[in-house]
Amino acid sequence: MPAEEIDRVLARRLLATMQLIRAFEEAVRDHFAARHIPGFIHLSIGQEAVAAGLASALEREDYLYVTHRGHGHVIAKGADLKRVAAEIFGKASGYCRGRGGSMHIAAFEVGVLGANGVVGAGLPHAAGAAWALQLQGRPQVAVAVFGDGAVNTGLFHETANIASLWRLPLLLLCENNGYAEFTPLSVHAAVESVAERAAAYRLPAWRVDGQDPLAVRATVREALGRVRAGEGPALVECLTWRVRGHYEGDPQRYRSSTELEEAVAHDPLRLFAGRLRREGLLNEAEEAELAAQARQAVAEAIAYAQEAALPDPASALEDVLYQPSGAG
Amino acid sequence: MPAEEIDRVLARRLLATMQLIRAFEEAVRDHFAARHIPGFIHLSIGQEAVAAGLASALEREDYLYVTHRGHGHVIAKGADLKRVAAEIFGKASGYCRGRGGSMHIAAFEVGVLGANGVVGAGLPHAAGAAWALQLQGRPQVAVAVFGDGAVNTGLFHETANIASLWRLPLLLLCENNGYAEFTPLSVHAAVESVAERAAAYRLPAWRVDGQDPLAVRATVREALGRVRAGEGPALVECLTWRVRGHYEGDPQRYRSSTELEEAVAHDPLRLFAGRLRREGLLNEAEEAELAAQARQAVAEAIAYAQEAALPDPASALEDVLYQPSGAG
Amino acid sequence: MAEKRYVRAVNEALCEEMERDPAVCLLGVDVGAPGGPFGATRGLQERFGPQRVRDTPISEAAVVGLAIGAATLGLRPVVEIMFMDFLALVMDQLVNQAAKMRYMTGGQAKLPLVVRTQTGYRDSAGPQHAQSLEAWLTHVPGLKVVMPSGPCEAKGLLKAAIRDDNPVIVVENRTLYALAEEVPDGDYVLPLERAAIKREGRDVTIASLGVMVREALAAAETLAERGISCEVIDLRSANPLDLQTVRASLEKTNRLVIAHSATRCGGVGAELAAALGEEAFYMLDAPITRVGAAFAPIPFSPPLERAIVPDRTAIIAAVEQVLAP
């Protein structure tokens, strides 16, 4: 982060977002372990600065596609925490009426158009949204979030080429946490830097410390400056650390304890809060209060989700197709 | 082509190969127009120097995967002209018993493991063959030929990444004729140079005049030197000119007459023969004799194909699955 | 009303819908400046501009993905997949994405998206350019699939597909592109989910799909000369299947032959036969008999291809079989 003065309000907002994500995912972790949540869970603990920094650089009307590890982005984009929690708990009042769960949260009202259980599959959707924006002459952008593993899918390549060729208002945002499931980057990619691969599509690219929300924000703003100016898509690679396993329950046998310690040492919340304190922007009491607010919001959301009604089995056949009102 | 001295025998061999391909494809063109040949036909007229140069740099035991526009490569690799012709005419004695036709000629006996009607789909097959060679500790290489259009398929990307990561003995040989069907390169690719895209996979890459068989040969030899030495895959991009339409019958409305004249002006046979004459390696009588030999071989092959028996309809259900001998 | 070729009817439908609704736009390999590999989009880029009629790279999966994203934002994209065989490249986007998007988002998404593709055989297109794969799609909740059997259907079903708010796959037939018949001008829209009776008859019902409707009509003609009266149904839709229309016909004929181009084993005919074999069990005077391609890839050489793919002769044989005492 450049040595410009940090805006106190912004800094606290970023910290608050990160705390909210963290508190939420820790609650999800615990409730999943207690078998209150069905299915699989992929947590972004350790990666919160990417979601907070990115979302802070977006307008509410911008569109966002996220991944299986998407809770953080959905929350940062402003989704209703209660409905996110309800979805993860499989409840009828969840964003997707309990049909999607953790891996498929979409919150159209805040521009989150979908998560995806198929790695890479959401990339062209974001490009298609960008194409629609371009055709409709609207000022928004579309953002695709994806991991380092997704870069090896054919869809990354096809999408990047088309987006560049058509100068789409699209931001490709890679969360490079060094792993695709249990496989480290060096075993799955011929080139360690995702940003380096962008040249093959004439995409301007940035590589940034994904543990620093201000750096992420600044880089995304710079990239989006070009995108919004009609200069075509851009790619931002955020280097980040996944603290938990690929999914909850993953014993992470493939990582040394040193490596895990290093991941924890890169905790973006601790690092950022520490820095704000050092720069006199936050004292311990304020930090504690922010954390308490986050925990409070999460507790309410989880309580809501736990009490919310399960979907009616009779609704299972609804919405397979869109039916114009009046039709059978 | 570097100013080294041209080997007379080699030069004539290259010219003879190009003439053979040209004569063959002209005959195919005419017989297709006369409705003696069923299906679709994609000719490589104008691109013969790539096939001749490439094949001259390969060993008979090396493996080759070609495209829908593959007659030239199959012939240059040494396939039996009669069986190639018979396949194109849909006859029982064709390489594929008439099941494949022009778009699917495989000639395993000379290492041609397949053409493909799905653009890009053969690329991973070549990489898989290369992986087998690596595992088996054999000295051969595998070569995938593909067009500029194929570079935009997801499979190109996935294959290039894996091949580089695994250091496979694979040569990726792109015939960049500037068109995918009727769509020019500038409309289908964000980056005009295919070789430039190789960096995204840390692939060493060369760009060469595909109208000059000696240049193609020298470049392929250089690239294969690395590949055979175990340094992993390489990419060679041959810039070439397609003279005919995408398929026979294509009126090429999308190309200006100037452009078509330019393509014809790049005729590799005329250029190469002219150069050999200028350098005193060939006189007109010799050139005519080589051409006559090619025409003669082609005439025999076509006559053979025309007279060859059609497949027995009763054989249509054979070889759907491999049946161990003795089994039902 | 004027005589129009099948491919021209497609073109007219696209043109009219693009006129009517600025949200309609086209995507695909060579659909733009070249006017499509078979001419179906000829003149449309000139008319509607390169933004609405976009040539794409050979990146079929991404192109369907783009259409999904664009449809979510209110466009009504029509994607062309050049050969139906290449649907194999886009199955994830069609099945795991488009088909489930509305359901999976709890109704938040609406996906007005059309994929046009074509199939055909007896033209030696070979093993990778001649398959009829609609049965795969019949198995997928969330998609609609139609197979126009002639110029009228080509226009009327495509217009309906474009106006529908769900992903619809339209499977044209290239061997019919040059076929001409009277096609209504202007707003001619056929229902997507309903079969049509193409010929009335008493003795046997022939339920057919796509190009096999033509073969079934030809077979019925021949059989009529032999005193056998066939009712020929054009199923039109492969997903959903209009069981009701076929069932109603069976009430009259009590005998059913199903004919499609696709491989017989596991084809749409299997579902139709199974469903009616259950529902209409006590109505049947003879086993439901299916006509389809033999269990082999479709070979290139004409005598081999003819040995694999079905035609009117096979339908005639099947009808005679279900009538055999």
Add this chain to the structure above:
Amino acid sequence: MAEKRYVRAVNEALCEEMERDPAVCLLGVDVGAPGGPFGATRGLQERFGPQRVRDTPISEAAVVGLAIGAATLGLRPVVEIMFMDFLALVMDQLVNQAAKMRYMTGGQAKLPLVVRTQTGYRDSAGPQHAQSLEAWLTHVPGLKVVMPSGPCEAKGLLKAAIRDDNPVIVVENRTLYALAEEVPDGDYVLPLERAAIKREGRDVTIASLGVMVREALAAAETLAERGISCEVIDLRSANPLDLQTVRASLEKTNRLVIAHSATRCGGVGAELAAALGEEAFYMLDAPITRVGAAFAPIPFSPPLERAIVPDRTAIIAAVEQVLAP
């Protein structure tokens, strides 16, 4: 012979075949060092080295393509596709390439290639991780497809698949991975193309596939208490379907219920019902009745998922229905 879990039986089959034949090698996301997402390949990279047990990038289509090329040169690759839903990403390589390769080259190619994948439901895996898509493959000439219903089949069918010289898709079931039963040690190989009678009975035949074999057996148990005797067939293979075994059973029972996890419409049961509805028409005392998933994507939330997917209760209801006077 010892008690082994399903996933362990898979592991044993792979290990033994790799010992037996140095041409056997494994490919897939996380199959190497991590030992597979479900532990099926645990210990194999340590034992056979990283060249024969290769972790791949998330590039499923290319990985199946690699296996095709390698098989052509004499390797016997076993590819793991993590979830059956992701078969949608490799359909071109499976269908347009692997399945046709031998045929299309006029017999020049031999393709000893295995694709292992898995499916399952009732674990809230959600719409993109719970599909049973074998019906697509039933429609494809040139492939073999098996669905092991238990640990013995998991071992015996996988070994047979690896030894077969054709592309074989093996569809395991993750919800059975922890199930243990006695599995023969060493060379235990089951035929790929034959169904097995899992329980003899007189009144109704239940033909079932994969995990539904277990549900069918449980249903048969319950029905036996009610005096109804069911013959339970494990079809094992989805391509080809062993019609003969089912037909032979029908000769005795004259009533057939078919049960699979996949969406009922267009599932394997459709082909089976259609084929037997034709062949065994005069043997049937009641309509052939199918049990399968309802026509919707598979939702995440448990009560919704239960509403969509079939179980023993549905089988019991179907049996009672075909026995209703």
